[in-house]
Amino acid sequence: MIAKKTKFLSKFQEKLESGEFAITCEIGPPKGAEDEEIKSAGEILKGLADGVNVTDLQSSVMRLGSLTTCHILKEMGLDPIYQVTCRDRNRLALQSDILSAYVLGIKNILALTGDFTNIGDHPQAEPVFDLDSVQLLWAIKKLEEGYDLAGKELTEKPSFFKGAVVNPGADTEAALELQIIKMKKKIDQGAQFFQTQAIFDPEVFIKFMERISKMDIDIPILAGIILLKSDKMANYMNKFVPGVFVPESTSKRMAETQDKIATCLEIAAEITNAVKPYCQGVHIQALGWEKHIPALIEKIK
Amino acid sequence: MILTEQKPIEEIIENFGKEKKIFIVGCGGCPEGAETGGIKEINKIKEGLEKAGKKITGTMSIDFLCQKALIRSRVRPRMETIEKSDAVLVLSCGLGVQASTEVLNKICYPALNTKTFGGRITGMWHGSERCDTCGDCLLEYTGGICPYTACPKQLLNGACAGQSNGKCETDPDRDCGWELIYKRLKKLGRLENLYRFIEPRNYSKMLPKEEDRKSKHWALDEEVI
Numbered sequence: 001m002i003a004k005k006t007k008f009l010s011k012f013q014e015k016l017e018s019g020e021f022a023i024t025c026e027i028g029p030p031k032g033a034e035d036e037e038i039k040s041a042g043e044i045l046k047g048l049a050d051g052v053n054v055t056d057l058q059s060s061v062m063r064l065g066s067l068t069t070c071h072i073l074k075e076m077g078l079d080p081i082y083q084v085t086c087r088d089r090n091r092l093a094l095q096s097d098i099l100s101a102y103v104l105g106i107k108n109i110l111a112l113t114g115d116f117t118n119i120g121d122h123p124q125a126e127p128v129f130d131l132d133s134v135q136l137l138w139a140i141k142k143l144e145e146g147y148d149l150a151g152k153e154l155t156e157k158p159s160f161f162k163g164a165v166v167n168p169g170a171d172t173e174a175a176l177e178l179q180i181i182k183m184k185k186k187i188d189q190g191a192q193f194f195q196t197q198a199i200f201d202p203e204v205f206i207k208f209m210e211r212i213s214k215m216d217i218d219i220p221i222l223a224g225i226i227l228l229k230s231d232k233m234a235n236y237m238n239k240f241v242p243g244v245f246v247p248e249s250t251s252k253r254m255a256e257t258q259d260k261i262a263t264c265l266e267i268a269a270e271i272t273n274a275v276k277p278y279c280q281g282v283h284i285q286a287l288g289w290e291k292h293i294p295a296l297i298e299k300i301k
Numbered sequence: 302m303i304l305t306e307q308k309p310i311e312e313i314i315e316n317f318g319k320e321k322k323i324f325i326v327g328c329g330g331c332p333e334g335a336e337t338g339g340i341k342e343i344n345k346i347k348e349g350l351e352k353a354g355k356k357i358t359g360t361m362s363i364d365f366l367c368q369k370a371l372i373r374s375r376v377r378p379r380m381e382t383i384e385k386s387d388a389v390l391v392l393s394c395g396l397g398v399q400a401s402t403e404v405l406n407k408i409c410y411p412a413l414n415t416k417t418f419g420g421r422i423t424g425m426w427h428g429s430e431r432c433d434t435c436g437d438c439l440l441e442y443t444g445g446i447c448p449y450t451a452c453p454k455q456l457l458n459g460a461c462a463g464q465s466n467g468k469c470e471t472d473p474d475r476d477c478g479w480e481l482i483y484k485r486l487k488k489l490g491r492l493e494n495l496y497r498f499i500e501p502r503n504y505s506k507m508l509p510k511e512e513d514r515k516s517k518h519w520a521l522d523e524e525v526i
Contacts (some may be wrong), residue, residue: 039397048358086454087468091501103338113456113461113462115463116470116471119422119471130501132456132458133458133503134498135457135499135500135501138498164460170462170464171465171466172464173465174467174479174480174484175464175467178459178479178483178495179460179462181459181496182458182459185458185459185496189498189499197462242462242464242465242470243462243463
């Protein structure tokens, strides 16, 4: 292929910014010194996902790193989205890792606050949160301008396609307002796309989209889709996963079905097709069911 | 003893922006001892604000602004004046600013920064407020609720997505600090504050300075003995 000078840093950015419907998926690195799981998930997603998020010690559980996993996926020809949280690293380490990502050719980055340490498997660890997610985007912007947070000049500037997250299902008036205001602040600090918390009730998402369009927020948004594997999982998420709510009727369908996989994909496809006219893509979290993603994508094309 | 230092007068004036009518409250506790918030300092700050075109609606000193019951009883005769003011300037540690905002139901601007002594403080009169002695008080931005002590992640630019029904992800019995900040700012008519971008905290202010370690305030017991 002839190297063409383009304004896009990644294929994922090109897809989103040319107004096409994008599909991103997610890989959670394994808890161990191996790359087999990553590679087999990568093989499945290659050619199907426009971008692959790699989680950064999700749920505060110690695992293989996001940066290394992004690098492996990049080498395999996928377009990784490097998730960076503020929980474990101070501003020196964050800036350093972000420069490292750029040098490794990783151009999509997703800035997050991160879960608190006490919900994970190392509750004794010190929670860092030296920066918050808005400040992290601000820091990336500074690096792109050629300076670090101390104002020192960099020898070379990085450049990223920068994303952030928002939860349309925040369950109190204050929480939803705070989500929307923070979304606006993230855009002010350079966010170019958003991925949302998992959606199970399309109405909630549609209302959210109408609300932000009134605020003149016009930015690519990918609706979060989680593959609901069972009614037990629905109960668990309703109880323990903040901001996620699975309606009773959805949970009941999983409880009553004879074919869990077929029903799970049916639900995910229904939600996707309902939100599709209102957003620019979906972000699918398969949570180990990556092998069923091709069948789901077939249903939502 | 809680050690405070006055913010530069330029910063105090700039923080007020358009607000014109200011009521000043000093603390007769630690700030008086530290010579940062007694009658003398109240008068000096009053002069500075007047020079900058502010109208000072009144001043008063209250012993122990960390005690909400004391504030409540002392301000009762002045409440009408305070209500008619645009804002209150508080010369106290972070605890006093938090307690004052709650009791006065008026936006309170901190005139002082609370300096670190190498540990968190709870005040002379132990109340529910907590000050992180960050040395860079921004309690007017959050309506008198400290984001460093009210939010376990110490977030400065708004809530994370971890809350559920107004409770924190770290503990289902703990209120989300930002939910409290939102409600307070709404009550004070200051929701627009939430759109401000706040730069990262300066942690170098968390190391006690040599001059403070050598001051009489560092270890009162040694002075007495």
